[in-house]
Amino acid sequence: MSNVHFAPLADHVGVEALNIDLNAIDDTAFGALRQAVADHGVLFVRDQQLTPEQHIAFARRWGGIDVNNYFPANGGYPEIAEVRKSETQTTNIGGGWHTDHSYDQVPAMGSILLARETPPSGGDTLFAGMGAAFDSLSDGLKDTLRGLRAVHSADHIYSTGGIYAQTDQAADLKGHDIRTRAVHPVALRHPVTGRELLYVNPAFTLHFEGWTREESLPLLQYLYEVGMRPEFQCRVQWAPGSLAIWDNRSTWHFAMNDYHGHRRLMHRITISGEPLE
Ligand SMILES: O=C(O)CCC(=O)C(=O)O
Numbered sequence: 001m002s003n004v005h006f007a008p009l010a011d012h013v014g015v016e017a018l019n020i021d022l023n024a025i026d027d028t029a030f031g032a033l034r035q036a037v038a039d040h041g042v043l044f045v046r047d048q049q050l051t052p053e054q055h056i057a058f059a060r061r062w063g064g065i066d067v068n069n070y071f072p073a074n075g076g077y078p079e080i081a082e083v084r085k086s087e088t089q090t091t092n093i094g095g096g097w098h099t100d101h102s103y104d105q106v107p108a109m110g111s112i113l114l115a116r117e118t119p120p121s122g123g124d125t126l127f128a129g130m131g132a133a134f135d136s137l138s139d140g141l142k143d144t145l146r147g148l149r150a151v152h153s154a155d156h157i158y159s160t161g162g163i164y165a166q167t168d169q170a171a172d173l174k175g176h177d178i179r180t181r182a183v184h185p186v187a188l189r190h191p192v193t194g195r196e197l198l199y200v201n202p203a204f205t206l207h208f209e210g211w212t213r214e215e216s217l218p219l220l221q222y223l224y225e226v227g228m229r230p231e232f233q234c235r236v237q238w239a240p241g242s243l244a245i246w247d248n249r250s251t252w253h254f255a256m257n258d259y260h261g262h263r264r265l266m267h268r269i270t271i272s273g274e275p276l277e
Pocket residue numbers: 083093094095100111113124125253254255256266268
């Protein structure tokens with residue numbers, strides 16, 4: 001039995017591991033953390049003292065590392081992406097509901113985000129549980145979704161003509177010429193728990209396969225409204241040394257942008273996933 005203690009963050013998503021030192025956990029405790037992420041979608045831990053090397057070593061326990069193509073790398077550590085906003089910037093990264101890397105053929109399993117500098121207040125991150133969102137749908141709609149696949153891309157976000165190019169994050173981001181397209185099931189079975197999940201997201205999903213965007217939007221908008229219901233969410237409040245690990249298949253997240261005039265710096269390592277079909 002593992003002696004890691006957990007406290008839920010909300011009814012349907014999120015759990016916090018208490019009194020734990022990620023530099024000193026044995027394989028049993030690590031197994032409990034892995035199970036917690038599978039079961040709750042996001043695991044939150046406070047007060048960690050991790051150097052960049054220790055952050056990378058911890059990430060490698062979870063699996064391979066996917067280097068993000070768009071975010072600036074942290075100095076000497078290509079595995080670590082910087083998610084940052086300065087005192088003078090007004091746009092943040094991740095300030096809309098999304099799941100990371102759904103535009104990849106094999107989307108990342110998850111991300112490990114470590115807070116380095118946080119504003120005096122604000123800058124929380126919201127997470128939403130896509131298992132609970134799927135469960136809440138009618139049997140008829142669930143059956144329809146089981147027969148659908150959706151097309152995902154990041155081009156409208158990160159390319160030269162994309163959303164960030166118009167903002168004060170443009171100079172920090174890279175990969176403007178990369179083109180992405182992936183097709184994934186809309187009702188996904190979680191590879192570990194087998195739980196059914198709603199796998200479309202407002203940022204990267206373009207349309208249902210074989211449907212036009214115009215035909216897809218009404219149903220997508222409905223699914224997004226369900227996914228955004230406050231009852232399926234939890235909220236994480238960061239301080240330097242806080243760390244979150246989330247599962248991109250079973251959760252969405254949203255970085256609040258309510259701290260203008262202050263710096264916020266997060267270090268993110270993205271963990272490789274497995275094919276979704
Ligand atoms: O900064 C945050 O809280 C989250 C940003 C984000 O979307 C990400 O790191 O994937």
